[in-house]
Amino acid sequence: MRQMKNFLGTQWGIISVGAFIGVFASLLQKWGNPGNMGVCVACFARDIAGALGLHRAGVVQYMRPEIIGFVLGSLVAAIASREFRPRVGSAPIVRFVLGVFAMIGALVFLGCPWRAMLRLSAGDWNAILGLLGLIGGIWVGTLFLKGGYNLGRSNKTYASVGWIMPLIMLGFLVLLFMFPQIDGEQKSGVLFYSTKGPGAMHASIAVSLIIGLAIGFFAQRSRFCTMGAFRDLILFRIPHLFYGVLALIAFAFLTSLILGQFHPGFAKQPVAHNMHLWNFGGMVLAGLAFCLAGGCPGRQLFMAGEGDGDAAVFVLGMIVGAAFAHNFGLASSPKGVGPHGIAAVIIGLLVCTFFGLTMRQKA
Amino acid sequence: MPEIVDASGLSCPQPVLMTLNKIKVLNKGEIEVLVDTDTSKENVSRAAQSQGWEVAGVTESGGGYKILIKKE
Numbered sequence: 234m235r236q237m238k239n240f241l242g243t244q245w246g247i248i249s250v251g252a253f254i255g256v257f258a259s260l261l262q263k264w265g266n267p268g269n270m271g272v273c274v275a276c277f278a279r280d281i282a283g284a285l286g287l288h289r290a291g292v293v294q295y296m297r298p299e300i301i302g303f304v305l306g307s308l309v310a311a312i313a314s315r316e317f318r319p320r321v322g323s324a325p326i327v328r329f330v331l332g333v334f335a336m337i338g339a340l341v342f343l344g345c346p347w348r349a350m351l352r353l354s355a356g357d358w359n360a361i362l363g364l365l366g367l368i369g370g371i372w373v374g375t376l377f378l379k380g381g382y383n384l385g386r387s388n389k390t391y392a393s394v395g396w397i398m399p400l401i402m403l404g405f406l407v408l409l410f411m412f413p414q415i416d417g418e419q420k421s422g423v424l425f426y427s428t429k430g431p432g433a434m435h436a437s438i439a440v441s442l443i444i445g446l447a448i449g450f451f452a453q454r455s456r457f458c459t460m461g462a463f464r465d466l467i468l469f470r471i472p473h474l475f476y477g478v479l480a481l482i483a484f485a486f487l488t489s490l491i492l493g494q495f496h497p498g499f500a501k502q503p504v505a506h507n508m509h510l511w512n513f514g515g516m517v518l519a520g521l522a523f524c525l526a527g528g529c530p531g532r533q534l535f536m537a538g539e540g541d542g543d544a545a546v547f548v549l550g551m552i553v554g555a556a557f558a559h560n561f562g563l564a565s566s567p568k569g570v571g572p573h574g575i576a577a578v579i580i581g582l583l584v585c586t587f588f589g590l591t592m593r594q595k596a
Numbered sequence: 597m598p599e600i601v602d603a604s605g606l607s608c609p610q611p612v613l614m615t616l617n618k619i620k621v622l623n624k625g626e627i628e629v630l631v632d633t634d635t636s637k638e639n640v641s642r643a644a645q646s647q648g649w650e651v652a653g654v655t656e657s658g659g660g661y662k663i664l665i666k667k668e
Contacts, residue, residue: 244640316634318659323607378613386605388658389632456635461608468611471646527607543607 236411243452244476250455251480258351258481259488261299264436266504268494269355271485272299274530275339275519276504276525278548279555279564280432281405284424287552288559291419292430296409298438302445303531304402307453307538310445314454317396321542323387327588328526328543332550333557334581335522335530340555340564341515341574342366343505345530346459346523349516350478352505354485354499356497359512366513368463370520374467377525377589384527384592387543395540398548405502409438410545431504453535460520460529504567511570511578525588598626603636604660611636611645615665619647624667626652632660641665 240246258271270276276293283294311317339345342363344352349367352360374382412422419428425431435441451457455477462474489495499507506512521530526547528536531550536544558564563577601618603611609629618627627649629640641651644665653664 238644314634318633320605320632323605378609383610384607388605389605455636458608465608465612468609469643469646471612473642473644527609541607 235265241451247455247457247477248480250451250457251477253451254448255481255484256447256488259485259492259494261436261444262494263492264440265434266436267431267434269352269357270348270504271351273344275336275345276348278551279340282552282555283432286425287556290559292427293432294425294427295432295435296405296424298442299445301402301406302442303449303534304399304538306446307535308399308450310450311451311539312552317395318539319390319392319395319540320387320558321390323543324384325543325546327384328547329550331522332524332547333554334584335519336517336551336554337558337563337577337581338518338522340558341570341578342512343565347531350482351485354482355489356495357502357505358499359502359507362509362512363516366516367520370517371460371463372467374521375464375523381593382589383594394542398537424568449535449538453539458521458529458532464524506565506567506569508569518578521585525585598664599627601627601629604630604632612639615640617645619649626666628646629663630660637663
C-alpha cells in the first residue's frame with residue numbers, strides 16, 4: 234500500500250492516472266456511454282438529478298454508477314491509506330452555491346472539464362472554446378486567491394459526518410439494484426430512466442461501477458484534479474497536476490483514434506453546440522466556481538469520499554444546480570443555449586465575483 | 597526557532613500559498629507548516645522543494661502534520 238501510495242503521488246503516478254482515465258473514458262463510450270461522454274461529472278450528476286426526478290428532462294435521467302464509484306472508490310482508498318479524515322465547516326453554504334453555479338456553467342457548455350478534454354481529444358473543436366473559458370475562469374480565480382480570498386478553516390468532526398456522502402451514494406446504488414431499468418419504460422419504482430437521448434446511453438452497470446471505483450481509488454491516491462492542474466500552473470508554476478490532464482488528453486486521443494471515435498470538426502458533434510461565445514462563457518463560470526471551491530467536480534467527489542463534508546455540500550449543490558438548469562431553461566442542448574442560460578451565466582459570474590471580493594482574509 | 601505557518605483546516609491551495617508567501621518574505625531559514633491532510637502535506641513539500649527549500653522533517657501532530665522546511 235505504501236509503495237503504491239508513493240508511486241501514485243509521483244509525477245509518473247499522476248501521469249498514469251490521467252492515462253488510465255483517458256483510456257477507460259474512451260472505452261466507456263464504446264461500451265455504451267454517450268458520445269465524447271465516457272465520463273462527465275457534470276452530465277452524470279445531472280443524469281442522477283433526473284433519475285431522482287429533481288428535474289424532468291426526459292432525455293437525461295439515469296443513476297450513473299460511475300459517480301457512485303468515484304465516491305466509494307475514493308472512500309476505500311482513503312480508509313486503506315488511513316486518510317479518511319472527517320472534516321466540515323469551511324463556508325458550506327458558499328460551497329453549495331458554487332456547486333450550483335459550477336453546474337450551470339458546465340451545462341451551458343455541455344460538459345465539465347473532464348468532458349471538455351474528452352471532447353477535444355475526440356476532435357470536437359468546440360471544446361477548445363470551453364477549455365479556453367475554463368482556463369480564463371481559473372485565472373480570474375487565481376487573482377482572487379492572490380487578493381486573499383479564502384473560504385476559511387474546516388474543523389475535524391465526527392466520523393459519521395464524513396460518512397454521509399458515501400452513504401448517500403451507497404443508497405443510490407441500492408436504488409439502482411432495487412429498481413433496474415425496464416425496457417421502454419421511463420420509470421422503475423422510484424427511479425426515472427430515459428428511453429432516448431444521452432440518458433438512455435450507458436455501459437452496463439457492472440462495467441460503469443468497476444471503472445468508476447477504479448478511477449475513484451486511483452484519483453484519491455494521486456489527487457488528480459483538472460482545475461488544480463491549471464491553477465497550480467498559473468499560480469505557482471507547478472506543473473505536477475497538469476501532467477495528469479495532458480496524459481488524459483493524449484491517451485483519450487489515442488484510444489479514440491484506435492476505436493474510430495475521432496471525428497474532427499465543429500459541426501455535428503455529439504451533445505455539443507456551436508455557440509462559441511457561450512461555450513467559452515459557460516466554462517469561465519464553471520472554472521471560476523471550481524477554483525473558488527478548491528477543486529474540479531471530480532476532485533470534489535473524491536474529497537467527499539475521504540470525509541470532506543464541505544466537498545459533499547458542493548456535490549449536493551451540483552445536483553441541485555443541475556435540477557435548476559433543466560427546470561428553468563438554463564442548460565444548453567445541441568440546438569444552442571437554453572432560453573435563460575446567458576442570464577444565468579451572468580448572474581453566476583456576479584455571485585462568484587461577490588464571493589471572491591468579499592471573502593478576503595486581511596494580511 | 598522556526599517561523600510557524602498555520603494552515604490547518606485550510607483547503608487547497610491555501611497551505612501552498614501561505615508557505616510560498618512566507619518563503620518569499622524569509623528567503624532562507626526554517627519554517628514549520630501545520631496542515632491536516634496528506635494532500636496538503638504533499639503539496640507543501642513539493643512547493644517548498646520547487647523553491648530550493650529542503651523538507652527537513654514531517655511529524656504527525658494532532659491528527660495532522662508538522663512539516664519542517666529549511667534553506668541554509
